[in-house]
Amino acid sequence: MFKGGIIIKQDLLINEQIRFKEVQVISEVGEKLGKLSISEALDVAAEKNMDLVLVSSNPENPVCKIMDYGKYKFEQAKKEKESRKKQKTFETKEIRVTPNIEDHDFNFKAKNAKKFLEDGNKVRITVRFRGRELNYVKLGEEVLNKFAEELSEVSSLEAKPRLEGKNMFIVLSPNNK
Numbered sequence: 001m002f003k004g005g006i007i008i009k010q011d012l013l014i015n016e017q018i019r020f021k022e023v024q025v026i027s028e029v030g031e032k033l034g035k036l037s038i039s040e041a042l043d044v045a046a047e048k049n050m051d052l053v054l055v056s057s058n059p060e061n062p063v064c065k066i067m068d069y070g071k072y073k074f075e076q077a078k079k080e081k082e083s084r085k086k087q088k089t090f091e092t093k094e095i096r097v098t099p100n101i102e103d104h105d106f107n108f109k110a111k112n113a114k115k116f117l118e119d120g121n122k123v124r125i126t127v128r129f130r131g132r133e134l135n136y137v138k139l140g141e142e143v144l145n146k147f148a149e150e151l152s153e154v155s156s157l158e159a160k161p162r163l164e165g166k167n168m169f170i171v172l173s174p175n176n177k
Contacts (some may be wrong), residue, residue: 013054099139128171
């Protein structure tokens, strides 16, 4: 269902969807109204201009609550949105280099990687081998180890350098503060 810009996903049975003959009813303020037939419970809810919501679908003792279902779902969506805001998402930033990288380029890329790590992101450093460079895998491994050593004060190495196809990479994760 779509209501006013917020998608409402219905996961509880309400009003006529409830298929029990008798249900335990709880009012909107939380007091127990006792066991009522479904038609009586629906009448009580309609008098108060609210919905009858099945809270517990236990076959022996189903429990329904009288509430404003739209307001309830809106509050649930709002809480879910707030909890998603508070979650810290970790991105993986990638830095690509060649096995024969110059010192200035290395320092520049290391500085960027350090900034990413200080922001709390993981960094994947990839050495790309082109053509005959694949014969010199050791050079690429040395470059990756040099990066790991350079950034060791702000990061920790997740795994040793690994070769996949024409790329060799390492993943650095930020140290916990």
